[in-house]
Amino acid sequence: MHKLQAGEHVDQFRVIERIHSGGMGDIYRVEADGVDLPLVMKVPQFGHGAPASNVISYETELTVLGALRGPHAPRLVGTGEITTRPYLVIERIDGALLKDWVEKAPLPAEEVARLGAAVAKALHDVHQQEVNHLDVKPSNIIVRPSGAAVLIDFGLARHAHHPDLLSEESQPPAGSAPYVSPEQLLGDRSDPRSDVFALGVILYELATGKLPFGSPTSGSALRKRLYRDPVPPRALQSGVPEWLQEVILRCLEPHPRNRYATAAQVAFDLAHPDQVAITERGRRTRRSGPLATLNRWFKAKGFEPITLAAPSAQLSRAPIVMVAIATVRGTEEGFDALRETVRRVTRDRGARVACVTVVKPTPALGGSNSSDNAAQQRLEHLILLRAWAEPLRLPAELLSMHVLESNDPVEALIHYAHVNHVDHLVIGAPPPSMPPKLRASTVSMRVAADAPCSVTLARS
Amino acid sequence: MKLALFADVHGNLEALNACLEHSRKSGADLHAFLGDFVGYGADPVAVVDIVAAHAQRGAIVVRGNHEQTVIDASSSRMNRDAEDAADWTREQLGSAHRAFIEQLPLVARLDDMVFVHASAASPEEFPYVRDTVRAAESLRAARSTYVFSGHVHEPALYCTAPPNRIVAFTPFPGVAVSVPRHRQWLAIVGSAGQPRDGRPAACYAVADLERRTLTFFRVPYDWHAAAAKIRAAGLPEVLAWRLERGE
Numbered sequence: 001m002h003k004l005q006a007g008e009h010v011d012q013f014r015v016i017e018r019i020h021s022g023g024m025g026d027i028y029r030v031e032a033d034g035v036d037l038p039l040v041m042k043v044p045q046f047g048h049g050a051p052a053s054n055v056i057s058y059e060t061e062l063t064v065l066g067a068l069r070g071p072h073a074p075r076l077v078g079t080g081e082i083t084t085r086p087y088l089v090i091e092r093i094d095g096a097l098l099k100d101w102v103e104k105a106p107l108p109a110e111e112v113a114r115l116g117a118a119v120a121k122a123l124h125d126v127h128q129q130e131v132n133h134l135d136v137k138p139s140n141i142i143v144r145p146s147g148a149a150v151l152i153d154f155g156l157a158r159h160a161h162h163p164d165l166l167s168e169e170s171q172p173p174a175g176s177a178p179y180v181s182p183e184q185l186l187g188d189r190s191d192p193r194s195d196v197f198a199l200g201v202i203l204y205e206l207a208t209g210k211l212p213f214g215s216p217t218s219g220s221a222l223r224k225r226l227y228r229d230p231v232p233p234r235a236l237q238s239g240v241p242e243w244l245q246e247v248i249l250r251c252l253e254p255h256p257r258n259r260y261a262t263a264a265q266v267a268f269d270l271a272h273p274d275q276v277a278i279t280e281r282g283r284r285t286r287r288s289g290p291l292a293t294l295n296r297w298f299k300a301k302g303f304e305p306i307t308l309a310a311p312s313a314q315l316s317r318a319p320i321v322m323v324a325i326a327t328v329r330g331t332e333e334g335f336d337a338l339r340e341t342v343r344r345v346t347r348d349r350g351a352r353v354a355c356v357t358v359v360k361p362t363p364a365l366g367g368s369n370s371s372d373n374a375a376q377q378r379l380e381h382l383i384l385l386r387a388w389a390e391p392l393r394l395p396a397e398l399l400s401m402h403v404l405e406s407n408d409p410v411e412a413l414i415h416y417a418h419v420n421h422v423d424h425l426v427i428g429a430p431p432p433s434m435p436p437k438l439r440a441s442t443v444s445m446r447v448a449a450d451a452p453c454s455v456t457l458a459r460s
Numbered sequence: 461m462k463l464a465l466f467a468d469v470h471g472n473l474e475a476l477n478a479c480l481e482h483s484r485k486s487g488a489d490l491h492a493f494l495g496d497f498v499g500y501g502a503d504p505v506a507v508v509d510i511v512a513a514h515a516q517r518g519a520i521v522v523r524g525n526h527e528q529t530v531i532d533a534s535s536s537r538m539n540r541d542a543e544d545a546a547d548w549t550r551e552q553l554g555s556a557h558r559a560f561i562e563q564l565p566l567v568a569r570l571d572d573m574v575f576v577h578a579s580a581a582s583p584e585e586f587p588y589v590r591d592t593v594r595a596a597e598s599l600r601a602a603r604s605t606y607v608f609s610g611h612v613h614e615p616a617l618y619c620t621a622p623p624n625r626i627v628a629f630t631p632f633p634g635v636a637v638s639v640p641r642h643r644q645w646l647a648i649v650g651s652a653g654q655p656r657d658g659r660p661a662a663c664y665a666v667a668d669l670e671r672r673t674l675t676f677f678r679v680p681y682d683w684h685a686a687a688a689k690i691r692a693a694g695l696p697e698v699l700a701w702r703l704e705r706g707e
Contacts, residue, residue, distance in 0.1 A: 052622035052623055055622065056621065056622070059640070062638075063638060082640055082642060083641070083642050160632070161632040161635040161637075162629075162635070162637055162638070163617060163619055163627055163629035163637065164627065164629065165619075165621045165627055167627055167628075310632075
């Protein structure tokens with residue numbers, strides 16, 4: 001299509017101005033009567049020496065944006081016939097590119113965690129909708145003024161329910177060199193943990209101001225990430241805490257099975273630094289020596305990605321299970337029933353168990369020891385949570401404890417489940433002896449009614 | 461216009477009726493039967509009657525290798541259980557059924573669509589299109605935008621992509637896939653009467669000819685009843701067992 005001029009109409013859309021021109025095509029700011037959203041029109045460049053991949057990227061973006069819902073991807077508003085007048089009109093997202101933050105890196109750990117958790121939540125949301133983005137990088141992420149992240153440019157994405165026009169591609173593998181995962185280099189586009197790897201690169205960049213694998217241009221230099229571990233962030237920036245290094249390096253593991261199982265779990269750890277189980281990864285001060293590297297190189301030679309049918313297949317293998325434990329008024333029988341139920345719902349799976357209790361805020365009396373009292377109360381309940389979880393014998397990285405302070409336990413539990421992408425909530429059932437009228441107003445029943453996920457009521 | 465596509469019904473009346481009912485609710489107003497509506501199952505007569513009635517009303521029907529065997533026993537190159545079922549099927553069908561089968565074409569064409577049981581590249585040899593190489597052969601020979609086939613019992617979708625590639629895809633049931641006209645598409649709709657991908661629910665597909673989308677469906681049906689009839693007819697046990705297991 002020719003360059004569009006201000007005031008020109010394309011179907012129902014009116015061009016305001018051109019805001020970008022590149023190898024892929026042009027981007028215009030447009031408006032339409034009756035559409036109350038700020039809009040951009042992407043007009044791809046086809047033929048006339050433009051790469052054939054432009055057509056595929058256009059169709060891929062059309063398919064994926066057409067299927068995606070929710071606040072973490074722009075809305076698709078209009079589209080033109082591909083053979084005569086191809087264009088995509090999408091919602092223009094208000095906010096700043098994550099790139100702007102990268103330019104200011106290194107950033108304090110808290111800010112890295114805040115930005116990283118927002119990106120992880122956006123990724124989990126699209127993964128739940130069977131989409132892998134596969135080109136996650138700071139210039140493809142917009143941070144809204146609210147702090148929420150929005151993924152843009154789905155031209156390399158894969159939707160598990162639609163034909164993948166980029167599969168079996170003989171061309172150099174798609175993705176951006178600094179961010180692309182090892183399995184993508186080997187041609188596998190099916191694993192949502194590829195996006196977790198790219199998120200790890202972004203976290204590394206935000207925390208240190210450097211790229212973990214540089215910007216390689218040759219194939220062999222690209223493949224180094226299959227066996228060469230990056231310089232630990234703490235060696236570059238001594239201010240990076242161990243927990244953050246642990247999170248970053250776990251995202252950057254060459255084999256997907258050694259990474260976080262889901263982006264939701266990354267968001268979880270970034271939101272709860274005190275609950276990150278720190279291993280050798282977090283404490284490492286330099287890269288592995290030549291012998292270990294050689295060992296990893298041999299492993300990389302035999303590395304064969306496993307093709308997953310759909311992102312949800314990976315997500316369902318690693319759910320976040322939240323257990324609401326009434327540390328204040330619980331009974332031993334009730335605790336046993338909860339544990340038995342948790343064993344049942346987590347059987348044979350890499351489930352992560354978050355033990356949560358709600359306590360009343362300690363009254364702020366203005367005295368000097370009110371904060372001491374609060375800390376003391378937290379500690380007491382943490383000890384109770386730990387004692388409850390001990391018989392489950394879960395590994396430290398799959399277990400965490402949370403004491404929430406609130407006068408409204410229902411609201412606190414539901415809010416927690418919501419922000420932490422909890423997949424399954426387990427809570428004690430009210431006793432059958434309780435009159436039905438009273439039962440309906442118990443914390444358990446109200447949580448079950450309003451929770452954003454599946455709920456199991458454990459009866460003793 | 462919505463076109464319902466059925467393949468490899470294999471004498472399974474319960475599966476066919478369930479798919480037809482589902483297609484009616486989906487708004488299908490055109491039907492295509494992609495061959496092998498007899499063989500294996502216990503209801504060849506009832507199934508041929510239904511297919512012939514649809515043909516009279518304008519449905520597209522092409523001949524499969526099991527129909528070929530019914531009218532020409534010498535053409536058969538099938539395994540023992542299929543042979544036994546073919547012999548039995550031959551005895552069930554009357555002369556009117558045979559006459560209907562004999563006049564069926566191997567390939568049918570409508571606008572930019574080609575219908576063939578196995579492959580447009582060599583329709584009379586019934587090769588299995590199980591990979592992108594075979595899919596490319598069929599698409600090349602068909603010289604059409606769409607090729608609709610059966611023979612392979614597992615649903616699959618292939619399309620052309622630049623430069624000179626064929627992309628393979630395993631369809632997800634119930635999701636409308638966009639099949640734009642600037643590519644060539646080969647759809648194997650999956651077996652209605654004898655699914656073999658580990659799920660016993662019947663396969664069929666609906667093409668929306670205006671919106672250019674294709675939706676593959678899985679339809680639960682009474683496979684225990686269909687299996688019981690196979691046992692009652694004295695057909696090989698494995699043919700009944702397969703329906704219950706989808707294998």
